[in-house]
Amino acid sequence: MSQPSSSPQFRALAYLAVFLLGGGVAWVAKDTLTSSPPVAQTNTAESNSGAIVSTANTETPPDPTPTPPETAAPLTPTNFVTDVVNRVGPAVVRIDAERTVTSPQGLTPFEDPFFRQFFGVPQMPQERVQRGSGSGFVLNADGHIVTNAHVVEGADTVTVTLKDGRSFDGRVIGSDPITDVAVVKIDADNLPTLKFADSDNLQPGEWAIAIGNPLGLDNTVTTGIISATGRSSSEIGVPDKRVEFIQTDAAINPGNSGGPLLNQNGEAIGMNTAIIQNAQGLGFAIPANTVSRIAEELIATGRVRHPYLGIQMVTLTPEIKNNLNRNPNSGLTVEEDEGILIVRVMANSPAAEAGLRAGDVLLSIDGKTVTTADEVQQAVADVDVGQTLRLELKRNGETLTLEVRTGALNDAQR
Structure with missing residues (x-):
């Protein structure tokens, strides 16, 4: 006779038991992993008098005093x-x-007030604020x-x-x-x-x-x-x-x-x-x-006084020389190829009082050669109002030296 354990029915029951047991183990494991954190447990211990004393493993309550925020350290320059x-x-x-x-x-x-009253043209503001x-x-x-x-x-x-x-x-x-x-x-x-x-x-x-x-x-x-x-x-x-x-x-x-x-x-x-x-x-x-x-x-x-001579000038080049000499309306005849050509002398200016004329070619100021009009302007700007400058120039082929006492540009513009 065969053993009961080897019957098909017995084997089926055994498999079913194992299946249920495995499912129970899985469910218990899942429940253990997903359950809420355990609450503080209470341990009991006997005191010297034999009574049962309860001791709780609880955490220290937080300090109600707020912690001040940390002050951010200043940024360190990166370059x-x-x-x-x-x-x-x-x-x-x-x-x-x-x-x-x-x-x-x-x-x-239409901007005439006479026409505005007939055509209804609005009065245009004459003043406005600019920002x-x-x-x-x-x-x-x-x-x-x-x-x-x-x-x-x-x-x-x-x-x-x-x-x-x-x-x-x-x-x-x-x-x-x-x-x-x-x-x-x-x-x-x-x-x-x-x-x-x-x-x-x-x-x-x-x-x-x-x-x-x-x-x-x-x-x-x-x-x-x-x-x-x-x-x-x-x-x-x-x-x-x-x-x-x-x-x-x-x-x-x-x-x-x-x-x-x-x-x-x-x-x-x-x-x-x-x-x-x-x-x-x-x-x-x-x-x-x-x-x-x-x-x-x-x-x-409250103001700045700028020295000035009172001349209009241009840096002389061969091209400018030829253009002036060919132009009958220029009123100038230029012989020099280099220097600073004085084109105009302002009336009642320091230059006029010193005897400078249109057509003069300025060569140096206080012994320093000047080759551009910008150099002349800078040389004048570097001195004080009332200071005397010694000018060397050419006039009709002759070399002249004149002294000019600078005036105040601000006063001349009033």
Whole structure:
């Protein structure tokens, strides 16, 4: 007889038991893994008196006193540019100016008040408020700020905004259109300031950092190098200025005017002022030495006196010589191929009083040869009002020496 355990029925029951047992083990395991964390258990122990004492393994309750947040450590500058910006950036300001401008009177019939009453043409406003913004930087802790003269020219109101968000009403205490430098005063103290570097020692290739508010984008930083020094005002299209500009490829846009151009040490080497339309990589700044000198005079007296001779001149070349000699209306006959041709002498000017004439060719000033009109302008700008200059010139083939005492350009323009 076969054993009961080997019957098919017995084997089926055994398999079923194993299956159920395995399922139960799996279910118990799953329940154990997914159940909630156990609560604190209570252990019992006998005291010396034989009583049962309960001890709970509970965690220490949290301290209700809030922990103060940790103070973020100051950011470490990653290069010399961020170091400069962090140190001197607060001394750069935004300047907003408002001025009232008068619209030109039109000449069309409908702008005549007589016709307006019949045709219902509205009265056109003759005045409107013009708003503009630029940049500047703090000269001293007492609230003197330097900017471009064209930023505040004709302004009725001036508002100065610091990097920390504070705003002040500004007062223009002096403006010099000839160098495009102006000084604004605000009622504040303990302001961050900028130091000036000696701009006479600048060399092409040195680092340049510009900070300002171009296109209304406050606290914008751009970098580049000094591309050139000694650019004349006529070279960059502003012949009415008396400045030898610094050229840089640091991006300068409208709104940067009046902001500082800095070196790698965070010192002001110039004041950003001019751009050439449709040019890329060309910006210009007034040298720091000029800005400092003009600002000091504006703070002291409210104006700047510029020496002048009272002549109009052009650098002589063979082409200019031939054009003048062929033109019967020029009124000039030129024999020299080089030098500075005096085209016109202003009436009642220092040059007129000294005996200079149109057609004279200027060769040297105080013994120093001059070869361009820009050199003559700079030689005059380097002396004081009332100082005498010795001019060597050619007239009708003869060499003459005349002495001219410089006058004040500001007085002549009144």
